[in-house]
Amino acid sequence: MSRVVVDPITRIEGHLKIETEVKDGQVVEAKSTGNLFRGIELILRNRDPRDAQIITQRICGVCPQSHGVAASLNLDNAFDIGGNIPSNGRIIRNLIQGAHVLQDHILHFYHLAALDYVDVTSVAKYEGDNPDLRSVKDFISRGELGPFVPRYEGDYRLPEKINQEATAHYLKAFEVRKIGHEMVSIFSGKIPHSVGIVPGGVTSTPTIDMITAFLWKLRILQEFTDNVYIPDVLGIASVYSDYCAVGTGCGNLLSYGAYDLEDNNPDQTIRQRLFKQGSTSMNLGYKPLDINLINEQVNHSWYDNETSGLHPSQGNTLINFGKKEAYSWLKSPRYSGEVHEVGPLARIAVTYASGDKRVCELVDWALGHLKAPTSALFSVMGRHLARALCAKLLAENLEKWLLELKIGEPCFIDYEMPDESRGFGITEGSRGALGHWIEIKNKRIANYQAIVPTTWNASPRDDSGRPGPIEQAIEGTKVKDKNNPFEIVRIVRSFDPCLACAIH
Amino acid sequence: MVKELPVVWLQAAACTGCSVSLLNTASPTIRNLLVDEVIPGTHINLRFHATVMAGSGEPVIKVIEDTSKKNKLGYVLIIEGAVPDDSEIMFGAIGERGNKPVSMAKRIEEMAQSSLAVLSVGTCASFGGISAAKPNPSGCQPVRTFLESKNIKKPLVNIPGCPPHPDWIVGTVATILLRGLPEADDLDDNLRLKSFYGKLIHENCPRRAYYDEGKFAKKFGDEGCLFELGCKGPITYSDCPTRRWNTHTNWVIGAGAPCNGCTQPEFPDAIAPFYEKLVDVEVGGM
Numbered sequence A: 001m002s003r004v005v006v007d008p009i010t011r012i013e014g015h016l017k018i019e020t021e022v023k024d025g026q027v028v029e030a031k032s033t034g035n036l037f038r039g040i041e042l043i044l045r046n047r048d049p050r051d052a053q054i055i056t057q058r059i060c061g062v063c064p065q066s067h068g069v070a071a072s073l074n075l076d077n078a079f080d081i082g083g084n085i086p087s088n089g090r091i092i093r094n095l096i097q098g099a100h101v102l103q104d105h106i107l108h109f110y111h112l113a114a115l116d117y118v119d120v121t122s123v124a125k126y127e128g129d130n131p132d133l134r135s136v137k138d139f140i141s142r143g144e145l146g147p148f149v150p151r152y153e154g155d156y157r158l159p160e161k162i163n164q165e166a167t168a169h170y171l172k173a174f175e176v177r178k179i180g181h182e183m184v185s186i187f188s189g190k191i192p193h194s195v196g197i198v199p200g201g202v203t204s205t206p207t208i209d210m211i212t213a214f215l216w217k218l219r220i221l222q223e224f225t226d227n228v229y230i231p232d233v234l235g236i237a238s239v240y241s242d243y244c245a246v247g248t249g250c251g252n253l254l255s256y257g258a259y260d261l262e263d264n265n266p267d268q269t270i271r272q273r274l275f276k277q278g279s280t281s282m283n284l285g286y287k288p289l290d291i292n293l294i295n296e297q298v299n300h301s302w303y304d305n306e307t308s309g310l311h312p313s314q315g316n317t318l319i320n321f322g323k324k325e326a327y328s329w330l331k332s333p334r335y336s337g338e339v340h341e342v343g344p345l346a347r348i349a350v351t352y353a354s355g356d357k358r359v360c361e362l363v364d365w366a367l368g369h370l371k372a373p374t375s376a377l378f379s380v381m382g383r384h385l386a387r388a389l390c391a392k393l394l395a396e397n398l399e400k401w402l403l404e405l406k407i408g409e410p411c412f413i414d415y416e417m418p419d420e421s422r423g424f425g426i427t428e429g430s431r432g433a434l435g436h437w438i439e440i441k442n443k444r445i446a447n448y449q450a451i452v453p454t455t456w457n458a459s460p461r462d463d464s465g466r467p468g469p470i471e472q473a474i475e476g477t478k479v480k481d482k483n484n485p486f487e488i489v490r491i492v493r494s495f496d497p498c499l500a501c502a503i504h
Numbered sequence B: 001m002v003k004e005l006p007v008v009w010l011q012a013a014a015c016t017g018c019s020v021s022l023l024n025t026a027s028p029t030i031r032n033l034l035v036d037e038v039i040p041g042t043h044i045n046l047r048f049h050a051t052v053m054a055g056s057g058e059p060v061i062k063v064i065e066d067t068s069k070k071n072k073l074g075y076v077l078i079i080e081g082a083v084p085d086d087s088e089i090m091f092g093a094i095g096e097r098g099n100k101p102v103s104m105a106k107r108i109e110e111m112a113q114s115s116l117a118v119l120s121v122g123t124c125a126s127f128g129g130i131s132a133a134k135p136n137p138s139g140c141q142p143v144r145t146f147l148e149s150k151n152i153k154k155p156l157v158n159i160p161g162c163p164p165h166p167d168w169i170v171g172t173v174a175t176i177l178l179r180g181l182p183e184a185d186d187l188d189d190n191l192r193l194k195s196f197y198g199k200l201i202h203e204n205c206p207r208r209a210y211y212d213e214g215k216f217a218k219k220f221g222d223e224g225c226l227f228e229l230g231c232k233g234p235i236t237y238s239d240c241p242t243r244r245w246n247t248h249t250n251w252v253i254g255a256g257a258p259c260n261g262c263t264q265p266e267f268p269d270a271i272a273p274f275y276e277k278l279v280d281v282e283v284g285g286m
Helices: A040-044 A049-057 A064-078 A087-116 A120-125 A131-142 A160-188 A208-239 A344-353 A357-370 A380-402 A453-457 A469-474 A486-494 A499-503 B017-023 B030-035 B058-070 B104-113 B122-127 B143-149 B166-179 B208-213
Strands: A002-006 A016-023 A026-034 A253-260 A273-280 A294-297 A332-335 A421-429 A432-441 A444-451 B003-011 B037-039 B042-049 B076-080 B093-097 B100-103 B117-121 B156-159
Touching: A002 A486, A016 A469, A016 A486, A026 A469, A026 A499, A040 A049, A040 A444, A049 A064, A049 A432, A049 A444, A064 A087, A064 A421, A064 A432, A087 A160, A087 A208, A087 A253, A087 A380, A087 A486, A120 A131, A120 A160, A131 A160, A131 B030, A160 A208, A160 B017, A160 B030, A208 A357, A208 A380, A253 A344, A253 A432, A273 A344, A273 A380, A344 A357, A344 A380, A344 A432, A357 A380, A380 A486, A432 A453, A444 A453, A453 A469, A453 A499, A469 A486, B003 B058, B003 B104, B017 B122, B017 B166, B030 B042, B037 B166, B042 B058, B058 B093, B058 B104, B076 B104, B076 B122, B093 B104, B100 B104, B104 B143, B117 B122, B117 B143, B117 B166, B122 B143, B122 B156, B143 B156, B156 B166
Parallel strands: A253 A421, B003 B042, B003 B076, B076 B117, B117 B156
Antiparallel strands: A002 A016, A016 A026, A253 A273, A294 A332, A421 A432, A432 A444, B037 B042, B093 B100
């Protein structure tokens, strides 16, 4: 038996350690440790409830926009205006969140995940005239290779030409995702930490030039998604086809749904959304969402056991560091008592299970291309593929929504803040199901709780000792070379973890 | 011969928003920063940045430990995020040493000691920011206060903003490469470069005329100055109105939202509530 530790796991957001016990080349135990606590839930207490929208975005600088949306839905709900948001306000929220998530998926595949598969040093032999690659070649010839070396060595399987092409795409993707942020900025002022989404709708007012600029920036992301991103994911999945069966995980998937498609429905759990609310498992049967079935367990987390098992509307964050059996700052959220994975795979699988025509078409096409069964979705490559299909769906729908905006119509509805109230806001961040819960007393925040996508995915063992989704995905995996444990980091990164989010 | 300037970028109590903002740099591009001579004759040798670097685990921890030993006084240390307390509870750790986690505070102390200069990127590193907001659950300190408490004296520049504009980060590095470390005169009392943070937002705001004529927006979407909706432009130093964000696409007030004062040492506690009108503040021309 030997201990294999990866600390830090890089090319994710934040501070994550994975500790494993490997016996006869196979992981027998995996532990996921979140390494930074800030206490944003405690910081939110006693503040003006409206400030939650600004402060919760600072939970994460990679996915701030989704926190802005969750906080605003939460406050809409607490202020009892969830059914009154003007169409323009609803649509612009979708445009801001959708553009942000679209660029985030591109960023994840190229800048966070790709270097596990693509060998940048192959550009040393490049003889063509692509200026980006000439520039990388010069860089390599100077001999100082940070930040691309050191790295795990060994399992890079792409042919030289494909490696070089993929490196060019890695560089191109920096430009493309930047344009995605420009799209967000058009309606939301700036990003990271944007300002446009507020309870009641949005602050900005659409004009023709904003719509036109958004459209033509979007076209760049659409083209890149169709002609570069999706082909690259399919290409890497065929060369690393064994990863279509590695990292299966817990097999239960949960989605809160996102991108509101109808006005006047105050109930977020059944409101019509692009991605559907619900849960599913490996049989791809569909179950509707019941948010009363969520709780957070802390017996293996550095919080007081008295606070374990609470629904987030009653949740508490009480530090108890050094507690026996505990090994992480993450809590362990569970749904219906079971371990659930969240993320693009859950969004796609739940929407597929609900019978959505377009999603079924896309999933069947992609799996057909790989000649893989639906069970292949539950894998490292399945997660990358689902993420790319989420990007494709957003790229298609953003254009449709943009053209539904009505110039001159309102984007915001004023409201009276109640003295006392409760609320919740649920949506899908890039990385999965995101929920905020608030309790207001005397027009101040009495309690605020967030359960964030990576809280689910990177959670430690729960009160019954069941490992979290990433831990389960690693356990049982064969590790060929424990000095270069590619398998572990490839599994972890397929979840696109965000630790600042997860612990907050 | 190209000069290599080693840079180590550590993330402490942060959200990675500063790093993502840097990814939005337009000119130079990220490729220019990572692989090209960013100033003719000099290449920034980014040895450690957890979000972009290829390696993981022990080999990358060795990179920072080797840099502090082998490049004594020859590298720039960039800190993103405030420094969490490690006296009783380890609120933040980066990597292991002898199978034990090493606190962020310890890493920053070790790396700062042998560095040429320290840059605090973002409002958390510069002033504590959101990470140190009341009741400061993780005992976060700004980098400046932390280094003083350890008696480490290094040239230090703050680049606040939640997050900072990429031009402020790149511009500060370029200033150092072209002209050397800033003189006392180049910085304000908060160790910010005057070239980026020298003027109040209110001085250059395109809605200033509304303010002067007393036309105030009462709700979002209204024409007028956003002062009564909580705008902190009158007390916030930055060039946002003229620089604009995301390749000069837009900015906060351009989207009809009030400035939330994120470049200030007072952010967020002494500036919030964000959507309430400033009180007890003397505003020019009032």
